[in-house]
Amino acid sequence: MTTPAASVSRSGNGRLIGRAVWLPVGLLVAIILLVMVLAISITQGAAELRLSTIYEALFAYDATVFDHLIIRTVRLPRVVAGVIIGAGLAVAGALMQGLTTNPLASPDILGISAGAAFAVVLGTFLFGGAPLLVTGVLAMSGAAVAAIIVYALASAGRGGATPAKLTLSGVIFAMFTSAFTTAILILDRNTFEQIRFWTVGSLAGRDWEQVLWFGPLVLVGLIGALLLSRQITTISLGQDVAKGLGQNTAVIKAFAALMVILLAGGSVAIAGPVAFVGLIVPHVARVVCGVDYRWIVPFTAVIGAILVTVADTVGRVVLRPQEIPVGVMLAFVGAPFFIYLARWKIR
Template identity: 40%
Template sequence: MLLCILGSILLGYTDTDLNMLINAYTNFDGSMEQLIIKTTRVPRALIATFIGASLGIAGVLMQSITKNPMASPSLLGVNSGASFFLVIAISFFPKISFNFLVYVAFVGAFIATAIVYTLAGGLKGDVHTINLTLAGAAITFLFSSFTQGVLAQDQKTLEETLFWLSGSIEGRSIEILIMVIPYLVVGWIASILISKKLNILALGEETAVGLGQNTRSLKLIAAVSIVILAGASVSVAGPITLIGLITPHLAKTIVGSDYRWIVPYSGVLGAVFLIISDIGARFVIYPKEVPVGVMTALIGAPFFIYIARKAENK
C-alpha cells in the first residue's frame, strides 16, 4: 500500500521523482513540480487510500450481514441516494459550493439506506437478508430513475455532474478529505470492534442467537457503519463500484475466514485497488485521464465474473 501511495505521488503527466517529493516538504522552492506534488498528487493519493480502504471495509460488512458473496455497499442504496440528492442540489442551487455538496450527498446516502432498512423490516427489528436485498434493489432503481429524469431535463447539471457520477478523485482537495475523515475513522473503529462478533454470525443466525449474540443490534451497527463508510466515500469521490465487492474475497484468500483479519486486510486491499486504478486512469488514454470509476470497473470486471462463476458452481 505504501509503495502504491508513493507511485501515485510520483507518476503522472508531469515528471517527478523522490527528491522532488522530499524537497517539496523540506525545501519548497515554488517550482511547478513541487507545487503539483503538494497541491495535487499527495492529496489525491491520500484520498484514494482513505476512500479505497473505507469501501473495502464496507464491502466486508455488507457481505457478512447479508451472507451474500455478491453483495456490495450499493445494495443499501448508498450510491443511488447520494447521486440523486447531489444532482437535485446542483440542479436547483447551481451556485452551491462543492464542500457543501459533500454533506448533501452524505445525507442522501443516509436517507436512501434508512428507507431500505425500513422497508426490509428494520422498524420491527426483524431484517431478513432477502427483504434487505429486494428493498435495496428497488430503492436503487427508483433513485437512479429519478436521477436520470432530472439529468435528461437539465443539460447543464448533466455536464457538471457527469465526471462525479462516473467516480473520480481528480481535483479533490485535501480539505474535502479532512471533512469526512472523522466519519471514516468512526466507521473503521466500529467495524474492527464488531469483527469478532461477525465470526459468530457467520456460523448462522440460529447458532449466533443460541450463543447469546444479539444479531439485530449487530446488523444495525454494521448497517450504520456501512452507510458511514460508503456514504462518506461516495460524497467525496462519487459512486466507485466493485471495490467493496472484490476486496473481501481477496482478503479471505489471504487470511482465511477470521473477520478480525478480513476487515483490516480488506481496508488495505481496497486502498491498493483504488490507488492502482487511479494510476491506470492517468495513462490509459494518456495524456488525458478517465474517471477512476471506469478503471475500477475495467480492472474489477474479470474478478466479478470469476466470483459469480465460483458462487454458481457452489
Template identity: 45%
Template sequence: MSQGARRWLFLFALIALTGLTLALSMWVGARTIDLSEVWRVMRHPDGSEEAYIVTEMRAPRALLALLVGAALGVAGALIQALTRNPLADTGILGVGAGSSFAVVVGVAFFGMNSLSQYLWFSFTGAVTVTVVVYALGSVGSLGATPVRLTLVGVALGALLAGFTSAITMLHPNSFDDLLRWSAGSLAGRGWSTLEVVWIPIAVGLALALVAGRPLNAVALGDDVAKSLGAGVVRTRVLVIVAVTLLAGTAAAAAGPIGFVGLMVPHVVRWFTGPDQRWIIPFSALGAALLLLASDVVGRVVLAPKELEVGIVTAFIGAPVLIALARRKNVSAL
C-alpha cells in the same frame, strides 16, 4: 504454510506495495517529477511549481484514494457479512443510489456547482436512504432480517436510479460538471476535501472493527448468535451505521466507484479465512492499495489526459467478478 504465517506475509506484502504505489503516485502524472525532487519538496516545500504539484495536488489526492479505498473495502466486507451474501456490495442497501439522487436533485433544483456542496448532499442522501431501508425492512414481526434489508435496498435503489435518470434527462445542461463525479473521480480534490471526509471515515472504520467479533456469531445464523450471547439487532444497527458512514462519505468524495467493495473482501478471505476480525482490517488495506493503484494507472494510461478511477476499477473488477462466478466454491463468509 499455516494460516497465521499466511496472514503476516499478506500484511507485509500489502504494506510494501502500498508504500511503493504511494511513491509512484507522487512521481507520475501529466508532468513527471524526479523522485529526488519529490522528496526534497515534501521535506522543504517552497514556492516552486513542483512543490505545488506534489504538496497541493498529488499528496491530498493520494491520501484521499487511500481513505476512500479503505472505506469502500470495509463497507463491502460488512455488507457481505451482514447479508450472508458473498456477492453483495454497498449498492445492495441503496447507499450509492441515495447519494447520486441527492446530488442530482441538488444540481437540478438548488444550483449546486462545487464539490463542497456535492459532499453534503451526497452524504445526506446516503444517510436518508439507509434509514428508510432499515425502517421499511424492520416492519413486521420478523424485524430487519438480511433478506428483507436486501429486497428493500435493491427495490429502493432501483426506484431512485429511475428518478435520477429522469431528472438528468429533463435538465441536461445542468450536469456537465457532474460527469466526472458520476464516473468516480479523485481529480481536483485537495486538502479541503480530506478535512471533510476523514472524520466520518475514521468513525466508520472504528465501528467496523468493533463489529468484527459479533459479526462472526451473526454469520452462523440468528439463533446460534443469540445462544452465543451476541446482540443480533445491535450488531445489525452497528454495521448499518458503519456502512452508511463509509460508503456515503466515499461516494460524496469520489462519486460512485464500483467493484472495490465487492472483490477485495473475496481476495482477503483467501488469505485470512472467514474471521471478520481479520477480514475487516485487511479489506481496508487491500482496497486502499487497489484504489490508489487504479488512480495511478488512470493518470498514465492516456497521458496527458486522465481516465477516471471509477472506470479503471470497472475494467479490473469485471474480469475478477467473472472469475469469482466461475469458481466452484466462492470464498466462505
C-alpha cells in the same frame, strides 16, 4: 509414545502459531506495498516526476518550485482521497457481506452508493450547488434512506431478506435512482457541468478541503468496524450461532449499519459512486486471512486502498494526457468478478 490426539493437538497449535505470525507479517507487507504504490502514483500524471522530488516536496518544501506545488496541492490530496475511498468502500462491503451472509453485498450492488449519489445530485439541482457540509449530509442521508428501502423491499414476502432478494432489491433500487439521476443531469445543464465527472466516480480535482471534511467520517467508520469486528465474525457464521453466544444481533446490526453509512456516504461525497471496490476486496481479504473480521477489516482497508490507487494511476497514464475516471477503470475488473460471484457463489 506419541498418541494421535497429542499429534493433532500439536498440529493445531502449530497452525494457530503460524497464523499468529503470518497475519501481522502479511498486513505489514500489504502496508509497505501500499506505500510503494502511493509513491509511484504521485510520480505519474500529465508530467512524470522523480521519487526524489516527492521527498523534497514533503521534507524540504519550496513554494517557488512548481513541481513541489503540484505534489502538495494536486497529487498528494488525490492519492490520500484514493486511500480514503478505497478503504472506506472496501470495509463497508466487508461489513455488509458479514451482516447479510450475502457474497454479492456491497454499497454499489445494494444501492447504497446510488442513493447517496442521487441525494447529492438532487441537492445540486435544487440549490445550484451546495457547501461541502451540505454535500456530506446529503450523501449520508441518501445512503441511509437507500439502506432502509432496500432492506424493506428484500424483507417483504416469504423467507425474509435472503441473499438473492437483497441483491435483486438493491439492483432495482440502484437502477431506479440512477434513472432519476440521469434525468436531472440531462435536463439541467448547470448540474451536469458541476458534477459530470463525479457521477462516474473520479478522483480528478480532489483537494485537501474535501479530504479534511469527509476523511474523518470514513475514519470513524473504520474504527467502528474494528471495534465491531469480533461480533461481525460471529454473525457471519449464522444468526443462530450469534444468538447462542448471547449476542444482541439487532443492536450490533444497527451499529454496523451506521458504520456502513459513514463509510459509504463519506466515500461517495469525496469521489462519487465508485463501483465494485466493496464487492471485490472482501473476497480477496478472506482468501488471505480467513473468516476472522478482526483481520478481515484491516486487510480489506489496505487492499482496497491499493486497488483504488492502482486503478487511478493506470487511468491517468493509459491515455495520457487524457484521464479515464477511476470508476470506469474499476468497472473493467469488477463486472467480470460480479458475474463470477453471481454464477458460482450466490444461492
